[in-house]
Amino acid sequence: MPYLMRVELPDVPGSLGRVASAIGEAGGDIEAIEIVEKRDGYAVDDVLLEIPTGTMPDSVVSACSVLDGVSVLWINRYAAGGNxxxxxxxxxxxxxxxASARDRLVDLLPIAFRVDWAARVRPGASGATVVHATDAAPESFDLPPVTAPVRLPGSDTYVECAAPLGGDVLLMGRRGGPEFLDSELARLEHLLGLAVTISGT
Structure with a gap:
């Protein structure tokens, strides 16, 4: 069963190898690793791994957490599949x-950012109107003014972020976490800028 684990580890040679060994000893099989952010001598990595049926993800978390300087920030099933x-x-x-670049971007964000949903909404006097959204997105939004990529308070279910997309606002939500990092907000801003340029409007 595929899982996605976000882990913080010292940004020094050998740290990732120790984490990989711990995952393997706990029964996990690493499919891919992506560096999400580097900060203050630490790296934050997303690890896509396969955990056999009958093996608890807690055993992988425990194996990694006992390593010096390593913290598992979040782990959950990864429904998007294997890459x-x-x-x-x-x-x-x-x-x-x-011509469809903005809507296509909304469709691709759940995979690219490992979120549960994405939506493009248009703010108006009577509230935000959904222009295009993925299946799991909420049907209504109560938005503050969004002038730059920002984390939103979210809810008990989702952590959320938003960013301006031309005259619209792009939103994403993750069930239960992890929180959106500064590097993810920067990536989002860059991709939205490209989408606006590509769409030609």
Whole structure:
């Protein structure tokens, strides 16, 4: 069963190897690793791993957490499947049909950012209108003014972020976490800028 684990570890040679060994000893099989952020001598990595049926993810978390300087920030099932979707692949998909680039981006964000849903909404005097959204997105939104990528308070169920997309607002939500990092907000801003440029409007 695929899981996605976000882990913070010292940004020094050998740290990732120790984490990989701990995952293997606990029964996990690493499929892919992506560096999400580097800060203050630490790296934050997303690890896509396969955990056999009958093996508890807690055993992988425990094996990693006993390592010096290593913290598991979040782990959950990864419904999107077996590979990480790189930003370059998102951009390539957008260029296939520039006229639909903004909506296509919304469709691809759940895979690229490992979120449960994404939506493009248009703020108005009577509230935000959903322009395009993935299946799991809420049907209504109560938004503050969004002038730059920002974390939203979210709810008991989701952590959320938002960013301006032309005259619209792009939102994403993750069930239960992890919180959106500064590096993820920067990636989102970059991709939205590309989507606006590619769409030609």
């Amino acid at each position: 990480l979707f790189l930003d370059l692949e998102v951009v390539e998909a957008l260029t296939e049909d520039p």
